[in-house]
Amino acid sequence: MRILLSVTFPHEEFNAAVRNGSAGKKLKKIIEKIKPEAIYFTDHDGKRSALVVIDLPEVSKIPSLAEPWFLTFKADVKIQVAMTPEDLEKADLDKTGKKWA
Numbered sequence: 001m002r003i004l005l006s007v008t009f010p011h012e013e014f015n016a017a018v019r020n021g022s023a024g025k026k027l028k029k030i031i032e033k034i035k036p037e038a039i040y041f042t043d044h045d046g047k048r049s050a051l052v053v054i055d056l057p058e059v060s061k062i063p064s065l066a067e068p069w070f071l072t073f074k075a076d077v078k079i080q081v082a083m084t085p086e087d088l089e090k091a092d093l094d095k096t097g098k099k100w101a
Contacts (some may be wrong), residue, residue: 001055001056001081002037002054002055002056002083002084002087003052003054003056003080003081003096004053004054004079004080004081005051005052005053005065005066005069005077005078005079006042006044006049006050006070006077006078006079006080007049007050007051007052007075007076007077008045008047008049008075008076009048009050009072009073010047010073010074010075010076011047011048011049012013013074014048014073016043017073023029026073029072030068030069030072033068034052034054034065034068036053036054037054037055038052039052039053040052045089062079066079070072080093081091
């Protein structure tokens with residue numbers, strides 16, 4: 001199952017890591033550990049953020065994906081299921097629509 005982690009970094013914690021030169025090393029360590037399919041750094045509501053795409057083999061792996069962000073940066077993490085067009089096609093929405101219409 002593919003998931004999307006939305007990570008939002010608090011200013012104070014991340015600024016401190018930038019100032020002391022550890023932000024890059026900390027990010028690299030997390031990225032190497034969680035092995036995302038893709039990761040994009042952006043902003044969300046004026047805060048530094050990351051959007052992380054991960055193939056989740058089983059739900060018991062969620063803590064190992066979220067905790068590094070919590071513990072390293074005191075970041076907020078949101079987890080959403082994400083589908084590709086192929087995944088959505090397998091859902092057979094037409095059949096579901098007829099059943100529930």
